[in-house]
Amino acid sequence: MRIACVHQGYELYGSDRSFAESVAALRAAFPAAEIEVVLPRQGPIVEILKPHASRIVFEPLWVLRRQAMLRLATVEMARLPAALWRAWRRMRGSDLTYINTSIIADYALAARLLPRKALLHIHEIPERILRKVLVALMRWSRADLIFNSRATRATFGDPPAIDARGRRTHVVYNGVAGPLALPVTYDGSRPLRVLLLGRVNRIKGQEVLLEAVASLPAGLRNRVEVRLVGGAFESVEREQALAELVGRMGLTGHVEVLPFVSDPTDHYRWADIVAVPSRRPESLGRVAIEAMGWGRPPLVSAIGGLVEVVADGETGWHVPPGDAKALAGKLSEIIQRPELWRGFAAAGRTRYETLF
Known part of the structure; x- marks a missing residue:
């Protein structure tokens, strides 16, 4: 054959x-x-x-x-x-x-x-x-x-x-091979670690997440750390522009801009939650699926296939696409009320094993 x-x-x-x-x-x-x-x-x-x-x-x-x-x-x-x-x-x-x-x-x-x-x-x-x-x-x-x-x-x-x-x-949903779910360690006593994995472009919503974090009150902003991991499609200028935007928004101490890696295992281990704030429709949302496999609740835009992947209020959260204010509000709740989402990791892992 x-x-x-x-x-x-x-x-x-x-x-x-x-x-x-x-x-x-x-x-x-x-x-x-x-x-x-x-x-x-x-x-x-x-x-x-x-x-x-x-x-x-x-x-x-x-x-x-x-x-x-x-x-x-x-x-x-x-x-x-x-x-x-x-x-x-x-x-x-x-x-x-x-x-x-x-x-x-x-x-x-x-x-x-x-x-x-x-x-x-x-x-x-x-x-x-x-x-x-x-x-x-x-x-x-x-x-x-x-x-x-x-x-x-x-x-x-x-x-x-x-x-x-x-x-x-x-x-047919894309099957995603994943690891054993990691334990949840966030209890509000240290900064919340937020991971965004994806190509650097306007579709993936890196700017929306930055705007949301920048709009948080100073006390809450000091309780969040963000990693933006990924590269632009043959555009070093776009990657540099993202790093410069972090500086202009006064987020240098809160946000790291890191290059694409073929194996994001260490980043998932570092994270408490994973953000997928896409501006335009995702056909499915592989990163959100991987996040549930790792036991990292995804915070996603309510658009395209992402609403099929993440059960809002059960395995993660939905926010309107492109809405930095709504994203900031949800981040505030996640930072301050970890007891509200303590069961999301286990529920997400079950959903991952069942569907993906």
Whole structure:
């Protein structure tokens, strides 16, 4: 059996880890299969793919990113025929092509020419024009579909479980391997440790968390410590701007800005809670899932798939997206009333084991 696995990234953030875990699952299910992994370039993901891939190849992919739409529709259009030819040739020679995710346009387009050979794994919630483009691409492809949450499926028009052409649709939460839950040690006698893991961009809400912490009364601000861990997508300037913002807001003694790490274990061990203050919809929220696995209650924006992951008032907390005032209010309660959330860690671990 020949399986092609195509991924648009090369780092080790949530979608990259989910892809690597899918490749590992395919290897476990088909131990004798020839599994070829296709990536756009070298990167940290390669090392965790090597044990499971028969080979890893690097070649250009026609990836629909919001910030590159104009360039793709103009100067990059000349590359599309060659990209389609490469995709069709690989898919024709494979028994199954696993496409991760819907933004890989060349493979989604080629899938229509080879019915029932492609599986399109969708785990993004696009907005505005990109949503229209990706929904049209999904429909054109006629590939079988996996959505990583009900929120993602709803964004793409809630396709039926089986449509008139026999295309199948499933909702499957990303499984996340995790450790034994750590004990809860916060009792209000020391500063609350808040961890935010994620790419440095406006979507992830680092600025919202900073604004919330800065707005706390001085007495409460002295009772919180924050770690912002992550890097920007090929933008050192954005990382520097975040560090400078911490200084301008007078939070240097309260907030650390730390680089991306491939293994965030030490950060989860340090934390008491994990913040996911996303401004825009998350298709699921891997960090929130990992946090519950570690026994670290997540404080998340009530948006997208995050509301499916975290049970508000049971395993963590919901706040309106982009609302620094509401986030500050919830932080105040968490700092001052640890007895109110003492059972969240155990409940979160149970939810993690049950669903993810």
